[in-house]
Amino acid sequence: MQNLLQSYIPENSIPKVQELLAHDKLDFIVKQERKTRHGDYRKLPNGRHLITVNSNLNPYRFLITLIHEVAHFETFQAYGAHVKPHGKEWKYTFQHLMLPFINPDVFPKELLPLLAKHFINPKATSDTDHILSLALKQYDENSDKTYIFEVPEGSLFKIYNGRQFKKGNKRVKRFECIEIKTGKKYLFNPNVEIEVI
Known part of the structure; x- marks a missing residue:
């Protein structure tokens, strides 16, 4: 386990992370990049628990994501399945673990x-x-990405799945954008990675 963790998280975090993952019924797998999530936690039908984290994350995001998912496992262990996934019990557990x-x-x-x-x-x-x-x-290997907040209003761009949008004005925190194909409005966080058309 230590060899696996050395490739993905800061060295000084390894001993504590090993302690957190040392449960008989907890499995941990590093996955290929998934665009819709950094990691996940599931209770499996056989009674085991599975945490997955994307392999493409920088060490700091990988660590935060891993502890986020361990917090789901610990919350399940302490409170059962009938609490909100990101409710107060999970928040408290995540804070405590981090x-x-x-x-x-x-x-x-x-x-x-x-x-x-x-x-x-x-x-x-x-x-x-x-x-x-x-x-x-800024700690990602490929840090020459373009983010939606960097381009001017009216810019045309596409996201990871090829859908194309026109950037509109900023609401309180997010940008209102119109999908070119459908004319529907969507709200984007400022840190969404885009490709300008």
């Missing part, structure tokens, strides 16, 4: 205040915290 990692031995110093703020009230995905999300993306 606390030992939020230090300069694990994360770069510039991420620490952003992580501290995020974990006051963690969301279902760190992507909705676009300030933290953009800060984490």
Whole structure:
């Protein structure tokens, strides 16, 4: 397990993560990139539990995602299946599990205040915290990506699945965009990766 983890998370986080994953009925698998999620947790029909995390994540996002999914497992163990997936029980568990990692031995110093703020009230995905999300993306291998907030209003762009949009004005936090093919309006977080047409 240590060899697997060394490839994906910060070195100083490995011992604690190994402790968190050391459950008889918990399996952990690294998956190929999935565009719609960074990771997931499932209780399997055979009574085992499975956590998966995408292989393409940088070490800091990988660690956050892995602890996010472990928090689902721990929440299930403590409260059963009848609580909300990202409800108060999960939030408390996620905060508690992340606390030992939020230090300069694990994360770069510039991420620490952003992580501290995020974990006051963690969301279902760190992507909705676009300030933290953009800060984490600077550690991606391919960091020459274009984000929707960088292009001017009226720009045409496509997303990962090929759907094409025209960028509209900004609402409170998100950009209103019109799908070219259907004319339907969609809201995009500022940190969505796009390809300008």
